[in-house]
Amino acid sequence: ILSDIAYSEIYFDGTARGQAKNQYEPGSNIINNWDVLEGALDYIFIKLGIDGSKGHVDRPVVITEPLANLQYSKRTMSEVLFELYGVPSASYGIDSLFSYAHNGGRTGLVVSSAYTSTHLLPVVDSKPLFAQATRLDWGRSQCADYLNKLLRAKYPALPGKINDTQIEDLVRQHCYISQDYQGEMANYLDWTGLEDRDVLVQLPFTEKEVVQKSEEELARAAEKRKESGRRLQEQAAKMRLDKLIRKEQELEYYKDLQQRLVTATKKDARTMLEADEPAAYIPPSATSRSLLRRRAASFGHAFRGVAGALRSEVHLQFHAVATGLVLGLGYYFRLSATEWALVALSIASVWAAELFNTAIETLTNLASPGYHPLAGKAKDVAAGAVLLAALGAVVVGGLVFGPRLWGLLPR
Missing domain, CATH: 1.10.287.3610 (Helix Hairpins)
Structure with a gap:
């Protein structure tokens, strides 16, 4: 059985996508969620007609893996196959070399593209040269990101209507490796056959529910808008008044500063000019008058209290x-x-x-x-x-x- 679990045919809706779990570590092709992988293996075995009625899988299993796969992943996969499914034997092999041998290749360069990387592996006389293998940091996820950027550039409103799963599905369905890149690009914009190469993608559509409001609700909404407008006008008037008061205080400050500079020495004048301007200038006379008014009000309250107690x-x-x-x-x-x-x-x-x-x-x-x-x-x-x-x-x-x-x- 050759199992390469790398394809998904499901468009998740919002709820299912939030509950779905990935078997791979985010941003890589390393398996870290083995419970999800067990569910995938159950699905594969059932689809292949192996229902496990005998209590185990009585077929040998061949597992494909990428180049330089981790030993931890291979060891854990072997434990799952032998202890959970009871397979009689299991073999591992590099998926791209299986494909190259199946297509009759003997000497050439094997290009193996995965989710986050692409490996270049030379083969001479059906013998892979692992020491000369090279890794490129480009895979399906980078292709999906690049396609998403292209779609955003052409359709600015699209990112809010399409998710990552749908972008990756577009990559799988409509992206391919060109056998003659220069030739295809030279004739790509020709009118002949241009409409045949157009791809129409229908995204999931959700009709917005329009709530009909009664006349009473509309009247309340209009009244709320009027009230909000009145509050905004009051706030604006208050802000204008505060600004006018600040300007008057600044004028008083500069007038007082001008009078003090007339009699000040050069050193004192420089100190006064370099000093920070107060946030709100209050003339000394106004301060003393305010203090006297507060004290007079306090004495008035006290005498009023004594008089009230005398009457009662x-x-x-x-x-x-x-x-x-x-x-x-x-x-x-x-x-x-x-x-x-x-x-x-x-x-x-x-x-x-x-x-x-x-x-x-x-x-x-x-x-x-x-x-x-x-x-x-x-x-x-x-x-x-x-x-x-x-x-x-x-x-x-x-x-x-x-x-x-x-x-x-x-x-």
Whole structure:
């Protein structure tokens, strides 16, 4: 049995091509997927009428191989044939020499073209001269790549419609080795017989499904396009505004630079000119004005918070009355600077504790509108902080105002 597994008659579709596995290593003719080769051998034996009903293949097998085949491939093939198929014997031979001997050749040059290479092997008196053999790095894969480039040059839209398997099939069906290359090329463009040499190839065609949309879907699509157009216009307007702002900042930068160069020394002027231009120039006056506005806004928020707490919290209203009374007494008794400092710290601590208590109660009511033990605990702890601050203020008030008030009592 002479088996040369080098031809495929199947046009794989997308799914089958994605699941198909090659028996050869990519880019070479070295077998590395022996499971696929076993399936190919099963197919060959069945096609030859050897169904293996006896449990083995009872015929001797002749295997053709390329020149300088790897010993690993030959050894593994022998294991498959003897252990899996149980063949009685197996012989190996170079395929091109088999063909040359079959055609009655005795002395000549054997040209053996494979998938990735071509071997030139001289034969003298039916004896191959292996030491003088030569390898050319050109085979069927290079022919397929070259044909693909020619088709791309002539038909730019073709690569997306044809796959590598179909390109290789075109090479097998329509490419040949010319016996008289110069003669054929001289008459190739003659009008006589030109149409007979045309080859028409029908590629697989898939009709595109046209989805019919309803009027409502078309209206939604039109509205989406309008909305996208509006967003693009807004983005363009924003970009124009940003560009205008950058230009104005650059103008301010150069104006300021011009003023500084008037009074600068030559060395400083060179340093300023060689310095990198800032991405966004902000005048110092604008920076200070912006800082003052932010600070004023912060104080405004703080005063607004104190005023809101005074309107809603009875305890703070009581503290406000007590604060006014303490300040009046201090003015009446003409307290010293140290005593004023102690009284001020006591008043501030009580107010701060009460404001913290109000903030914690507000956040607790927001996070837990209903009753929860942890919410109650948080409120109790905050109230305890207010109590401790108030007790400390009472102690300070007693030490500062106690002796003076005691002296005002009648004896």
